[in-house]
Amino acid sequence: MRLTIGICFMVLSMATRVNSLVGITWGRQQTQQLVPSMVVDLLLQNKIPALRLMTSGYDIVEVFADTNISISVTLNNQFVWQANRKELAYAWINDRIKAPINKGVKIVELAVGSEPFSNTFYKDKRYDHVVGVLRLMRQSLDEMGLGHVRTTTGHGMDVLKVTKFPSEADFRDNIKGPMLDLLYEFNKTGTPFLIYMFPIHFVKDVLNYTMEFAFLDNKSGFKIQDDNATYTNAVEFMIDSLAWAIKKAGYPKMKIMVGQIGWPTDGYPHATAKNAERFHKGLLKFLASNKGTPLRPGPIHMFLHSLTDENLCNTTFGAFQRHWGIYQSNGNPKYKIDFSLQDRDDYPTQAKGIVKMPSRWCKFNGDKSNMNLVNKNYYLACKEADCTVLEKGASCGGISSESKVSYAFNAYFQKYKQDIDHCDFEGLGEIVSTNPSTKNCEFPVEILAFQDVLSNGMVLRI
Known part of the structure; x- marks a missing residue:
């Protein structure tokens, strides 16, 4: 055999x-x-x-x-x-x-x-x-x-x-x-x-x-x-x-x-x-x-x-x-790995000079009076932004339906650099300063893109 x-x-x-x-x-x-x-x-x-x-x-x-x-x-x-x-x-x-x-x-x-x-x-x-x-x-x-x-x-x-x-x-x-x-x-x-x-x-x-x-x-x-x-x-x-x-x-x-x-x-x-x-x-x-x-x-x-x-x-x-990255998109390492092949039990070096956008999130305001409207905006947000972590078996797959809507709204909001118009969702979104993340599900705050560097209050193209 x-x-x-x-x-x-x-x-x-x-x-x-x-x-x-x-x-x-x-x-x-x-x-x-x-x-x-x-x-x-x-x-x-x-x-x-x-x-x-x-x-x-x-x-x-x-x-x-x-x-x-x-x-x-x-x-x-x-x-x-x-x-x-x-x-x-x-x-x-x-x-x-x-x-x-x-x-x-x-x-x-x-x-x-x-x-x-x-x-x-x-x-x-x-x-x-x-x-x-x-x-x-x-x-x-x-x-x-x-x-x-x-x-x-x-x-x-x-x-x-x-x-x-x-x-x-x-x-x-x-x-x-x-x-x-x-x-x-x-x-x-x-x-x-x-x-x-x-x-x-x-x-x-x-x-x-x-x-x-x-x-x-x-x-x-x-x-x-x-x-x-x-x-x-x-x-x-x-x-x-x-x-x-x-x-x-x-x-x-x-x-x-x-x-x-x-x-x-x-x-x-x-x-x-x-x-x-x-x-x-x-x-x-x-x-x-x-x-x-x-x-x-x-x-x-x-x-x-x-x-x-x-x-x-x-x-x-x-x-x-x-989700293949050894690093998150914000430059934080996800797990320990030693590229030098010396079998050291260390995290790799964290990216230096990362500039995050302000600590604010977009979330669902909880208005369920029109669920057709809620579902429509949820799917529209996920069509534009990354909602893959919400799928069954993924890291955020176990959160509540309401939290999933909030995650989708926030993903869309962050993708568009926290522009307030991208947290409207026909009156269903609200911007908050309290992190809505849970133990197993992180609601990210995006970093500034490499094309956009904040200097003296102005966004410069590089």
Whole structure:
């Protein structure tokens, strides 16, 4: 029997010399974004050497000049058309890659497209033309003297067929052609295969195994026996599943880089700060050991996902998509994590220089005489603002119906920078200075956006 249950004690020793790399991703789909210079400080203070921007970062990337932080930028699927001809590719690279590099930004990678062949997170559309644009970008970079900048494309685990054993893994039949084209390009330039991995989702919704299998310190004793390889956690299982697929495609030595891996803290079963802390603690111990996986022993390069929550992120696949952040959107860390791989039991550095808006909230005034009006305004507020924490099983899912209306009103009010007109709700809203938060449900006060800095009573654009 290949699938076995047994008591498994994982002993992960810290290596004297740490060779694995730990970077972090940063998406910026937030109503109020951190000032980019604060992000630079966070990375430097926490000794995070690499950042993966989920956009091209054209408006903020120059702030990383002379920091020695390695930067990866992304040309997202919907904007690939901006570089689908030679002259367009040259212009894009000149503006988004070459100009920042000339100013001291250490751009080391360009990701052309993001999960273009997904059948889960981005299942509505395929982007086969990404392969041609990647070739064009590679050629253009070389001709412009930027051969050191890698070109790649990030993929989710859904490019693989669902299997119960890593050795059975292969790429999905309906995308095998373009995947082989991409592998050829990666192999030609020595580029690692970039994979996005989310064990919490993979274990629950793909494998349907015990959630303990998602943790590196699996306490259940559940394990997978695949011939001579034993898997006690999903991380090694997922990496080796991909490694087997790449091997079957003819590239047994192609390196694998984990471009995104993380644990959400809300909006999903088992998505809590406590579990996120446990997951990352085990993951970073695993990386520090440099032991690798049964099929791919040795150091692994990973990017933790992500720096902050994104309350504007698309929630088509679930509310948790807005809650990946290790930090809250206001720069406060959610849980303990040691990016240095030294297994210290400390919170990461808090963002410095955060300016919050005044301590005031918008809440429902309690008038229930017209519930149709109340419900209409509740849904209108949630359509514009982030109400994902109010869903069943989420952190605020257990508060009263009246409090949920207040939360929605406040989320809308904060999104629009506490403008008093955005707390009217047809006479149902009121502005208060007493915090309406409960023990398990925080009613946030937003921070000033990085575009808006208060100086001498004036709002300046920066």
